[in-house]
Amino acid sequence: MPHLLHLDSSADPRHSSSREVTAAFLRGWRGRGPGFTVTSHDLHADPPPHLPDAALHWAPRLRTAGEVVDPAAEARQRHYLDELMAADVLLVGAPMYNWSLPSTLKAWIDHVHVLGTTVPFGDYEARPLAGRSAVVVSSRGASYDAEGEQASWDHTVPPLELVLGRSFGMTVSVITLQLTLADRVPAMADLRGRAAAEADAARSYAEELAERIG
Template sequence: MKILHIDSATTGAASVSREVSAAATAHFKELYPDAEVVYRDLGVEPLAHLTPTTTGAIRLPADAQDDNMKAAFPTERAVLDEFLSSDIVVIGAPMYNFTIPSQLKSWLDRLGVPGVTFSYSEAGPQGLAGGRKVVIVSSQGGEYEQGGVMEHQEQYLKDFFGFIGIDDPIFVRANKTGFGPDIRAASIAAAKEQIAAL
């Protein structure tokens, strides 16, 4: 059993998603005491945005890669392999300017690999990365309906993971955290109660 814990907030100790994602990881570690926990902090150590070299390293077969792509391949592929080797993935995903943080997008860009996590056929796309539980800790200063006006965070994550074969990501929400300390605390408490029931 392997638990992958991803954080992406850049607000340090003030981050709601970090607090709740830590609670979610602790919950699963309690359920599975022998589980290995791997932690990746994209807020502190972000992955670079894709370049022609890293895109080629991720997507092209070895015989089509230039020397720079081949040199980049092990590091780039390690991000994907870390995900694929996990049974449970806990993702701290705050809303930044109505969508996800760019550093989280850079991580997702390493997961969308044709022939590995999805494929195309005449019948359309097929996800190949199912078989793991994905728990997304969503925090928002306001409250936005999934798929509604100005909400490009949770819907995007649902669509992305569905595309690669994970049709049932679990969303743990801490909303309205900007509405004052009492509402923030109540929202965090409610999110932790939701985690306890997983």
């Protein structure tokens, strides 16, 4: 039966918009029946360390003779890889932090984007995650509309599309909600209606996507 790996990375446990949307996705997923199982890993509450050794970027057989890795670090990486490989669908809450990814999510990527394991390299042509689905939920305080100057400032979604889509071969869906700071920032008061509409649309789309994704 299909299994979902659910990652959140917002550092805001009280008002997180991305967590609300991933929760909506979980409702839709679980609503399909008891066989639609979930592993949740809160990367903020239980963060991966920064990658402790560059040798972990390579599958064990691709490391040089001098690259001897701490067994505890190797076991931790194996755990993250096992969680990912067991998932038919990956759900990632990815807020924009300083135009980029939360460092916890980046550390997770650094552990699972492994040449010769999750990514083809040399004579290793396997792509074990190819064809599976990934859903990225990206919340951001401001807006980065395609027609605006700020469109090119988004360095949150593009690296996830590269890693999950281009490298792993997953089919990536992106749910974006913008202007999440409108309620908090007085200068954004006139944008509150649009922010609320984007949040509603994101929750509805997440729940609907979860009901049909496989």
